Amino acid sequence: MKNKKSFFNNIFEIYDDTNHITIKFLGIKFHKKRFVSNSDFLKLKQDLESKIEKTLPRTKLKLEIDIVDHCNLNCRGCDHFSPIAKEKFLDIESFKKDIERLSYLTEKGYYLEKFSLLGGEPLLHPEICKLLKITRKALPFANNISIITNAILLPSMGQDFWDTCKENSITIFITKYPIKIDYKKIEEIAANNSVKIDYFNNKEVMKTSYKLPLDPEGKQDARNNFLNCHHANFCIPLKAGRIYTCTVAPSIQHFNEYYNYNLPLTEYDSIDIYKAKSLQEILTFVSRPIPFCSYCKVKERSYGNEWGISKKEIGEWM
Numbered sequence: 110m111k112n113k114k115s116f117f118n119n120i121f122e123i124y125d126d127t128n129h130i131t132i133k134f135l136g137i138k139f140h141k142k143r144f145v146s147n148s149d150f151l152k153l154k155q156d157l158e159s160k161i162e163k164t165l166p167r168t169k170l171k172l173e174i175d176i177v178d179h180c181n182l183n184c185r186g187c188d189h190f191s192p193i194a195k196e197k198f199l200d201i202e203s204f205k206k207d208i209e210r211l212s213y214l215t216e217k218g219y220y221l222e223k224f225s226l227l228g229g230e231p232l233l234h235p236e237i238c239k240l241l242k243i244t245r246k247a248l249p250f251a252n253n254i255s256i257i258t259n260a261i262l263l264p265s266m267g268q269d270f271w272d273t274c275k276e277n278s279i280t281i282f283i284t285k286y287p288i289k290i291d292y293k294k295i296e297e298i299a300a301n302n303s304v305k306i307d308y309f310n311n312k313e314v315m316k317t318s319y320k321l322p323l324d325p326e327g328k329q330d331a332r333n334n335f336l337n338c339h340h341a342n343f344c345i346p347l348k349a350g351r352i353y354t355c356t357v358a359p360s361i362q363h364f365n366e367y368y369n370y371n372l373p374l375t376e377y378d379s380i381d382i383y384k385a386k387s388l389q390e391i392l393t394f395v396s397r398p399i400p401f402c403s404y405c406k407v408k409e410r411s412y413g414n415e416w417g418i419s420k421k422e423i424g425e426w427m
């Protein structure tokens with residue numbers, strides 16, 4: 110709390126005159142009439158708190174890794190670009206190498222708030238049991254190792270899968286989509302195998318769709334985008350030995366390949382886990398904007414749209 114306060118004082122200033130309050134945060138000015146309603150004030154306060162949280166390095170890492178690029182559902186506007194990704198399964202040897210380095214950086218998982226295996230659809234990986242065993246062996250102190258799945262394949266997973274989840278304390282996180290799935294049956298199978306099942310948000314909530322448009326010319330304000338982006342410093346992926354602040358940047362290759370674009374990803378968009386000297390260096394890196402932030406149109410994003418299957422049209426991401 111003390112750190113938060115001193116950091117806070119360095120980045121946050123308020124100018125107050127008779128008619129207006131101007132708040133300067135990280136060099137960006139927010140101008141408001143002096144007499145704001147309570148609800149306006151509350152909104153402003155929440156907005157500022159979220160921006161401060163985004164730019165404060167966390168104490169533990171929330172990490173995820175795509176073990177499969179493609180998916181068996183293909184949602185419109187997927188932020189991993191899975192509907193247009195080529196079929197690809199993460200290679201076991203490179204996974205093992207990265208997880209061992211992660212084990213070193215996080216003191217065997219103690220400094221991992223959570224570690225999720227996802228995709229695409231992770232249950233498509235033919236060697237998922239091996240990946241789960243490697244993960245738990247390298248990260249014995251990680252409290253929260255999970256698979257994030259759309260649940261389509263869960264009823265047909267073999268006994269080996271359920272035994273592996275139980276023996277390695279793996280939680281299965283289900284995102285509920287508006288498709289026909291017997292969740293009750295899945296819950297029964299999991300309970301019979303003593304495996305923990307959880308649902309994203311709320312058990313009753315069905316997934317809607319969102320649109321995260323890109324600007325292929327990269328003319329957006331990177332810092333403003335980062336501060337207003339829900340993904341920034343929140344969904345933190347590990348990909349091929351590098352860590353990014355969000356899922357969009359490391360998956361852009363799928364967009365580039367499918368539509369023949371060249372939105373550039375540079376070495377400054379991620380941090381090399383083999384070169385980083387400490388976990389602190391990584392936590393600080395992911396709390397800052399990256400050059401790729403200028404390729405997102407954060408102001409034009411929309412949420413809560415009706416969910417649907419992708420038609421692979423470029424307009425889903427533009």
Ligand code: SF4
Nearest residue numbers: 180182183184187229
């Ligand atoms: S289920 Fe998840 S990974 Fe698959 S397309 Fe939908 S949002 Fe993307």
Ligand code: SF4
Nearest residue numbers: 338341355357402405
């Ligand atoms: S590149 Fe920046 S603005 Fe775009 S999703 Fe990632 S963190 Fe957000």
